[in-house]
Amino acid sequence: MGGWAADARYTALIGARGAELMKVALLVTGNRQDAEDAVQDAIIAVSAAWPRVTERGAYAYLRTAVVRRAIGLKRPPAVDVALFDSPLEDDAFLRLERDRHFVELLSALPAQQRAVLVLKYYADLDDRTAAHVLGCTVANVRSQASRARAALRAANETEVSR
Amino acid sequence: MNAEERLRELKDPDRWTNVRLPHPRDARVVTVPGRGAHPRASLVAAFVLVLAAIGGLYYGLSSLRPGSGPAAPSGVPSAPAPARSPSPTVTPAASACALGALTIRRDGATGGATGNWVQQLVVHNAGGACVLPASAFAVGARHARGGRATEFLLKAGSSSTLDLFAPTTCEAGAANLNPKGPFTSLTVSIGGHTRAIETFPQLRCADPFIDQF
Numbered sequence: 197m198g199g200w201a202a203d204a205r206y207t208a209l210i211g212a213r214g215a216e217l218m219k220v221a222l223l224v225t226g227n228r229q230d231a232e233d234a235v236q237d238a239i240i241a242v243s244a245a246w247p248r249v250t251e252r253g254a255y256a257y258l259r260t261a262v263v264r265r266a267i268g269l270k271r272p273p274a275v276d277v278a279l280f281d282s283p284l285e286d287d288a289f290l291r292l293e294r295d296r297h298f299v300e301l302l303s304a305l306p307a308q309q310r311a312v313l314v315l316k317y318y319a320d321l322d323d324r325t326a327a328h329v330l331g332c333t334v335a336n337v338r339s340q341a342s343r344a345r346a347a348l349r350a351a352n353e354t355e356v357s358r
Numbered sequence: 359m360n361a362e363e364r365l366r367e368l369k370d371p372d373r374w375t376n377v378r379l380p381h382p383r384d385a386r387v388v389t390v391p392g393r394g395a396h397p398r399a400s401l402v403a404a405f406v407l408v409l410a411a412i413g414g415l416y417y418g419l420s421s422l423r424p425g426s427g428p429a430a431p432s433g434v435p436s437a438p439a440p441a442r443s444p445s446p447t448v449t450p451a452a453s454a455c456a457l458g459a460l461t462i463r464r465d466g467a468t469g470g471a472t473g474n475w476v477q478q479l480v481v482h483n484a485g486g487a488c489v490l491p492a493s494a495f496a497v498g499a500r501h502a503r504g505g506r507a508t509e510f511l512l513k514a515g516s517s518s519t520l521d522l523f524a525p526t527t528c529e530a531g532a533a534n535l536n537p538k539g540p541f542t543s544l545t546v547s548i549g550g551h552t553r554a555i556e557t558f559p560q561l562r563c564a565d566p567f568i569d570q571f
Contacts, residue, residue, distance in 0.1 A: 214379045222377070223368070235379065290368075291375045299362045317365035348361045 206246050213255050217262050222289050223314045224266040228304030230241045234265040239280075263315065267307040267330075286327060301351050309344035312337055457522040464548060476510050478547035481525065487545070488528035496521040512516075 214235070220233035238261035242249065249257050290296045302310055308330065315326040316337075327337045367373065470539070479490045499511050510518065514516045522544075 210379070215377050218377050218379060219368075219374060224363075232379075289374060289376055291373055295364075295368065295373055302361075313361055313365060314398055317362045345361050 205251060206242075207312040208250075208259075209254055214239075217258060218263075219289075220259060220319060221262050221266045223269070223302065223318055224263060226310075226320055228289060231266065234262050234334070236303055238265050240321050259319070262333070263311050264328050266358050267311050299333065301348055304351065305344050305347055308332075309347070311341050312340040331350060388495060456522055457541070460522055460544070461517050461519040478545070479520075479522075480531070480545040480547070481522075481541040482543045482545065483541045487529060488525050488531040490522075490525055491527055493528045494523050494525040496523075 217235050217238070217269060218231060221234045222228065223232045225234060237329070238258060242254075242258050242261050245257075246254075288296065290299060302313065305313075312326060314331055315321045321329065321338045323334045327334045329338065332340075464472060479495060480487050481489075497518055
């Protein structure tokens with residue numbers, strides 16, 4: 197069993213950018229538990245590859261790992277048992293009701309479409325970079341974004357007409 | 359709804375609340391890849407089975423030799439084979455410092471109905487690695503295999519939650535380990551495979567009782 201310790205620069209990077217990774221994961225997954233799983237799994241996976249990841253590209257590498265996990269996450273039936281008596285905390289991660297509602301609508305979209313929107317408009321990535329993160333083509337990113345926007349518009353119109 | 363606009367609005371940090379990485383005291387879910395995710399594992403398992411078969415054959419043949427092995431007196435039942443018998447609950451010392459709860463989830467759909475043994479939990483910090491003794495963690499269903507109460511079963515696709523406590527001794531490992539932590543990682547050895555997990559947040563003992571160590 198080899199010794200293994202977190203690199204100090206990696207620790208610093210997570211400390212500085214961890215919250216941003218969480219926000220991306222929260223928007224893609226729509227819930228805190230899955231977002232935490234995605235971020236944590238990504239942190240662990242990238243830590244193993246850390247010596248090969250340049251410091252400069254480390255955040256992008258981590259973000260890619262987080263988004264790919266957030267898309268692929270299929271939560272098994274919960275069997276976790278809370279062994280510590282900790283009070284339930286507020287699970288909300290957005291202050292405004294309208295933002296929470298928006299994330300709910302976002303959550304109804306297919307995972308890939310959610311991720312495309314988040315990467316393009318929240319993370320401000322161009323189509324090419326978003327395609328790289330998602331491991332798909334630029335054309336696919338564009339078509340997914342178009343479909344996602346249309347679906348959100350339709351969802352909104354349905355709500356307004358009610 | 360203009361999705362672009364709404365998402366761009368969310369760049370404002372004031373719109374967010376309660377965003378944080380998992381708290382050290384929370385139950386953390388860590389993932390141990392199952393065999394399904396790692397085809398090499400089945401090769402290793404096959405190799406182990408072959409070794410076990412060879413070992414069993416050798417043992418079987420050697421026990422047939424006259425005079426080999428202790429003969430049980432007639433009328434006395436032979437000792438039961440050490441197997442997966444539930445062991446008495448191992449309770450950490452009352453004064454032990456709790457590091458937090460940890461949920462280990464195992465990926466994959468294969469691995470057999472009975473699962474695999476989690477054979478070792480090892481915490482790491484600057485002082486080195488410490489193989490946790492049975493007293494350093496509590497888990498719901500713990501079994502003894504070969505007298506080792508540190509092992510427990512984990513089925514593929516299922517999870518197990520442990521309470522971790524600061525180790526007062528190590529089964530093996532560094533003597534320079536600071537029991538107060540922080541522990542920067544934890545390694546799980548399962549089914550013959552070792553996985554380094556849980557780099558953040560650091561496990562740290564915050565209990566005043568730790569001062570007695």
